[in-house]
Amino acid sequence: MSKSLFRISSKYLEAENFERELEAKIGVKHAICVNSGTSALQCCLAALNIGPGDEVIVPAYTYMATANAVLAVGAIPVLAEVNETQTIDVADVEKKISKYTKAVIPVHLNGHPCDLDSLKALCDPRGIKIIEDSCQADGGSYKGQRLGTIGAAGAFSFNYFKIISAGEGGAVLTNDDTYYERALIYHDTGTAYRPYAEAMTEPFFSSYNMRTNEIAAAVLREQLKRLDGILEDLRRVKAEIAAGVKLNAGVHLTPSNDPEGDCCTHLGLIFDDADRAAAFAAEVGGLCLINSKKHIYINWDPMLNRLGGHTEAMNPYLDPANADLNKEINPDTCPVTLDILRRSVNISMNPDWTAEEVAEKIAKINAALGA
Ligand SMILES: *Cc1c(COP(=O)(O)O)cnc(C)c1O
Numbered sequence: 001m002s003k004s005l006f007r008i009s010s011k012y013l014e015a016e017n018f019e020r021e022l023e024a025k026i027g028v029k030h031a032i033c034v035n036s037g038t039s040a041l042q043c044c045l046a047a048l049n050i051g052p053g054d055e056v057i058v059p060a061y062t063y064m065a066t067a068n069a070v071l072a073v074g075a076i077p078v079l080a081e082v083n084e085t086q087t088i089d090v091a092d093v094e095k096k097i098s099k100y101t102k103a104v105i106p107v108h109l110n111g112h113p114c115d116l117d118s119l120k121a122l123c124d125p126r127g128i129k130i131i132e133d134s135c136q137a138d139g140g141s142y143k144g145q146r147l148g149t150i151g152a153a154g155a156f157s158f159n160y161f162k163i164i165s166a167g168e169g170g171a172v173l174t175n176d177d178t179y180y181e182r183a184l185i186y187h188d189t190g191t192a193y194r195p196y197a198e199a200m201t202e203p204f205f206s207s208y209n210m211r212t213n214e215i216a217a218a219v220l221r222e223q224l225k226r227l228d229g230i231l232e233d234l235r236r237v238k239a240e241i242a243a244g245v246k247l248n249a250g251v252h253l254t255p256s257n258d259p260e261g262d263c264c265t266h267l268g269l270i271f272d273d274a275d276r277a278a279a280f281a282a283e284v285g286g287l288c289l290i291n292s293k294k295h296i297y298i299n300w301d302p303m304l305n306r307l308g309g310h311t312e313a314m315n316p317y318l319d320p321a322n323a324d325l326n327k328e329i330n331p332d333t334c335p336v337t338l339d340i341l342r343r344s345v346n347i348s349m350n351p352d353w354t355a356e357e358v359a360e361k362i363a364k365i366n367a368a369l370g371a
Contacts, residue, residue: 019033037155086340
């Protein structure tokens with residue numbers, strides 16, 4: 001029992017403690033630490049009983065893992081446009097709903113909260129579940145509630161590129177006891193022999209090993225203590241830069257569904273003209289979003305090639321249960337998204353920037369704007 005790095009037999013209880021601390025910090029009944037954000041999304045989908053025969057609406061602009069997770073449980077991802085907020089366009093979600101739609105995955109991409117009030121108003125009366133992909137928005141909030149806790153279930157990532165990190169890692173969040181039990185089973189190879197399993201009422205089904213370990217959890221406990229401070233610094237830096245930027249004709253800042261809850265990992269600018277956006281991005285060292293690679297559906301090769309699984313029988317695109325589902329994905333599927341991404345530029349914010357570095361950034365942006 002001593003010096004064990006295995007969370008189940010460890011006396012240190014790093015993973016156990018991290019989960020309880022995450023629940024308290026984020027304000028959610030249940031958290032399960034897993035090995036990645038992708039795993040967390042799969043757990044959410046499995047927890048909600050989503051599989052072959054089901055459509056899940058995802059934004060056309062998100063890291064490919066969002067759509068991959070849907071395919072991994074045997075369901076079909078259906079693309080919806082994003083709007084200028086860089087998040088899912090609820091009006092387009094409405095157009096994509098069919099009798100097969102089981103869930104929508106709003107993605108709080110680049111730390112920007114989705115329009116969850118409108119999405120809930122659309123989905124709740126129809127019995128369509130909301131799974132929040134909060135992998136790029138650990139700790140962010142929407143109207144005072146932390147992201148990942150507002151839908152039926154939510155996913156965090158602790159990958160190297162995210163707001164807090166252990167190199168790799170993720171978490172499932174839910175307030176629902178049944179979803180929690182099913183996610184526990186799904187992430188822990190069936191889980192039936194764990195001490196905690198005795199009190200569970202959900203049947204044990206076969207599944208995967210997505211567990212975390214004591215080293216990752218120990219790192220995450222320290223990271224979690226810093227989360228609010230990191231967000232505070234990001235929000236201060238972004239506010240200072242936004243206040244110093246002199247916008248001229250033909251450019252505006254990326255709007256937010258909740259500026260106070262936004263993680264402020266990025267400052268976004270939207271130009272009327274795509275060429276101007278590209279030139280601006282090159283000059284300030286920002287990213288013109290059309291170059292976001294695997295974050296745009298036109299670069300999701302496995303989906304474009306209909307290779308949704310490792311064998312034909314396990315490829316949801318070929319599954320007879322999905323015969324009548326909406327499997328459309330081609331470069332023309334979401335033209336509004338492509339137009340917005342061509343005209344949008346993101347500049348990454350750094351929570352550690354000094355006042356001088358902030359001033360340098362502002363000067364560089366204004367010079368590139370010709371302001
Ligand atoms: C990073 C990310 C994921 C996947 O998280 P991993 O920990 O890398 O598996 C899912 N969705 C979005 C939006 C992400 O940015």
